[in-house]
Each structure stands twice: as structure tokens, then as C-alpha cells.
Amino acid sequence: MKRGGLTLSWMEINRRIRNCKRLETPQERLSCLMRLYQETADGMVAYALAEELESQGKFEQALKYYEEAERRFPLPRYKLLAEDARVRVKMKIQERKAPYAKEEMEVEPQINLDKLNPETTLFVVACSQTKVWDENSCVPLYVPARLAYKGNIFRNFLKWAERIKLEEKGFKWIILSAKYGYIEPWHPISNYDVTFNDKQTGPISDETLYSQVMYQKRWGNKRLKDFKTIICFGSQVYLKKVHNSFRDTQAQIIDGLKAKILE
Numbered sequence: 198m199k200r201g202g203l204t205l206s207w208m209e210i211n212r213r214i215r216n217c218k219r220l221e222t223p224q225e226r227l228s229c230l231m232r233l234y235q236e237t238a239d240g241m242v243a244y245a246l247a248e249e250l251e252s253q254g255k256f257e258q259a260l261k262y263y264e265e266a267e268r269r270f271p272l273p274r275y276k277l278l279a280e281d282a283r284v285r286v287k288m289k290i291q292e293r294k295a296p297y298a299k300e301e302m303e304v305e306p307q308i309n310l311d312k313l314n315p316e317t318t319l320f321v322v323a324c325s326q327t328k329v330w331d332e333n334s335c336v337p338l339y340v341p342a343r344l345a346y347k348g349n350i351f352r353n354f355l356k357w358a359e360r361i362k363l364e365e366k367g368f369k370w371i372i373l374s375a376k377y378g379y380i381e382p383w384h385p386i387s388n389y390d391v392t393f394n395d396k397q398t399g400p401i402s403d404e405t406l407y408s409q410v411m412y413q414k415r416w417g418n419k420r421l422k423d424f425k426t427i428i429c430f431g432s433q434v435y436l437k438k439v440h441n442s443f444r445d446t447q448a449q450i451i452d453g454l455k456a457k458i459l460e
Contacts, residue, residue: 205237214245223253234262240269244279251286260286281385284337288329288344306357307456308428315367319424320453321439322354323431324374330388342372343382350454354430369416369424373435375400379409379421379442393434406442422446428453 210233217229230246233239247262263286267279325348329336332347343355357363363370372380376391378401391398410421422443429439430453440450451458 205239207241210237210239210241214242218245218249223249227253238269240266240271240275240279243269244275244282247282247286251282251289256286256290260290285341285344288336288340306354306430306453308453310361310363310366310368313368313426315369317423317425318368319421319427320354320358320363320368320370321373321379321427321429321431321435322351322370323429323435324348324372324376325351326390326392328388339385339387341383342374342380342386345386346372350430350432354453371415371421373406373429373431373438377401378406379413381415393438403438403441406438407444410442410446422448424448426451430454 213233214230217226217233220226220229226249227246230242230249234242234246243262244266247259247266250256250259250262260283263279263283267276267283270276270279324342325346327347329340329345329347346352358370370382372382372384374380374386375393375398376389377384377386380386391400393400412420414420422445424446426449427439427443428451429436431439436450436452443450449458
């Protein structure tokens with residue numbers, strides 16, 4: 198890219214993107230990336246700008262710049278990255294516009310975050326049989342898990358988590374899937390019909406769930422077994438799966454819907 202007769206290298210553009218992302222306030226980061234994009238019209242800058250807009254909840258603007266990034270990226274793998282982000286944000290926009298059922302809005306977890314340590318507390322929410330493919334046949338083959346599940350408990354948990362700004366307060370949450378086991382919210386999944394209630398559907402085994410807890414690392418270098426308080430949202434079947442897979446961690450397991458410690 199050219200600036201004042203000079204050519205900005207790929208390395209220089211990425212360095213300046215990193216500098217923008219290091220700024221302290223969201224507005225400073227956004228202004229810095231916007232200036233850089235106006236200067237370079239580069240696809241990677243458009244993508245970084247879209248990420249910042251998405252993190253600030255400005256989904257319509259983020260969609261515009263993801264589309265720009267997809268158009269400007271020269272390589273197929275980067276175009277695919279932008280396409281996935283574009284689909285994700287479109288679904289967020291649809292979710293924001295879609296009203297929740299009255300009975301779902303009345304269900305409110307009785308969890309006091311002020312008494313919990315974000316570093317040692319993990320929220321686990323059960324997957325659901327109802328998925329986005331049941332509502333829209335035009336959805337892509339793979340969708341981030343947090344956008345895929347549409348059951349009442351899952352949708353209500355998301356609504357509650359967004360209202361109280363769970364993630365912004367530093368808390369981690371994870372999904373327990375009968376097919377995949379413990380997966381992070383942005384983990385891509387495809388449509389499936391697997392349930393813990395029917396072994397013939399091939400649900401993930403208790404041994405595999407236990408191994409995921411004890412040995413797999415998430416969020417950089419953190420294992421699930423490192424968490425001391427596990428707050429679960431799901432049916433009794435899922436609560437038992439969580440309790441069993443964390444059995445050797447000495448973690449306190451709490452039923453999130455009843456705010457009750459499991460023995």
C-alpha cells in the first residue's frame with residue numbers, strides 16, 4: 198500500500214494494527230484503526246477494524262468492514278476467514294432483532310458475581326437439541342457454537358450473560374455438547390442429532406469428558422481442572438456429567454438454575 202509516495206509493507210501494516218490494538222480505550226483503538234484504513238484501504242486493516250467494532254457491539258458497522266475485508270483480501274484462506282466473520286456477525290444482528298419468549302425472559306439465574314473470582318470460576322451451559330439449522334435452512338454448514346444452539350436454557354443463559362456483561366467482567370464460560378464434549382463458545386460446529394439420553398446416537402463418553410477436564414488446555418494455558426467453582430446450567434443429566442468429569446478436581450459444582458451446590 199502507498200502512503201505519500203512510499204509503500205507500506207505487509208509487516209508495517211501489521212505492526213501498526215498491533216499498535217492500534219494496544220491503545221487503552223475502545224474509542225482510541227477504533228479511531229486509530231479507522232485512520233489506518235482510510236490511509237491504506239487494506240483488507241487486514243478492514244478486518245481488524247471490524248473485529249474492534251464487533252467487540253464494541255457495533256455489529257452493523259462490523260459487518261460492513263468484514264465485507265470489505267473479504268473483498269480486498271487477495272488469498273483464499275483470508276477471504277474464508279472474513280466470510281466466517283461476516284456470517285457470525287449477521288447471526289448476531291438477527292439474534293439482537295429476534296425477541297425472546299416471555300417465559301424465557303422471566304427466568305433469571307440467582308448468581309451473585311461479586312462473590313466470585315473470575316480467575317477460578319467457570320460457567321458451563323448445556324447444548325440443546327434445537328439448533329439454528331432448525332430455524333433457517335440457509336445457515337452455513339459450520340456455525341460458532343454460541344450462535345448454533347437455540348434451546349430455552351441456552352438462549353436464556355446467553356441473554357443473562359450479555360445483560361450482566363459476564364465476559365467483560367473476565368468470567369469464562371464453556372458449552373457441554375453431547376457430541377463434542379466441552380467446547381468454547383466460538384468453536385465451530387455442524388448440525389447433529391446426538392444426545393446423552395440415547396447411547397445409540399453415540400454421545401461422547403464419560404472417560405473422554407474426564408480427560409478433557411484433566412488434560413486439555415483452553416484460553417492459552419489454562420486447564421478446566423484449574424477452576425475451583427463450576428456453575429452449570431442444564432438438565433440433571435448434564436449436571437451429573439459435569440459433576441463426574443470434575444470429580445478429581447475438588448471443584449465446587451453449583452446448579453446455576455437453582456443456585457444450589459451439588460454433593
